[in-house]
Amino acid sequence: MPIALPPLAGIALKYGTVAIAGYLLARATSHGRLDQPLEDIMDATPEGATLRTAEGQANATFRWRRVFRLNSTGRGVEIDATALTRLKVKRLT
Numbered sequence: 294m295p296i297a298l299p300p301l302a303g304i305a306l307k308y309g310t311v312a313i314a315g316y317l318l319a320r321a322t323s324h325g326r327l328d329q330p331l332e333d334i335m336d337a338t339p340e341g342a343t344l345r346t347a348e349g350q351a352n353a354t355f356r357w358r359r360v361f362r363l364n365s366t367g368r369g370v371e372i373d374a375t376a377l378t379r380l381k382v383k384r385l386t
Contacts, residue, residue, distance in 0.1 A: 335375040353378040 338356045345352045355376040362369035 335377065338375050338377070349382055349384075351380045353380075 335356075338354050340356045340358055343354045353376075355374075355378075357374045358372070360369050360371045
């Protein structure tokens with residue numbers, strides 16, 4: 294029984310293209326650095342949203358933490374999203 298090569302070639306081309314794109318993306322990106330003091334600040338950020346304004350500056354924080362489980366005894370996933378924002382506006386003369 295012969296194997297139909299054109300459908301297999303199309304699948305191989307599709308997955309090969311995705312693999313090459315992933316490889317090139319991995320080569321083009323640089324390794325990020327871990328800043329432990331910043332990680333500690335993000336861990337200490339309270340849950341919810343905050344906003345503080347000062348002269349010419351506004352600071353905002355946002356933290357969202359949730360645990361998702363398929364059932365009460367099964368393994369789960371904890372999602373912790375933290376955003377720190379600073380906006381400075383200076384009037385130039």
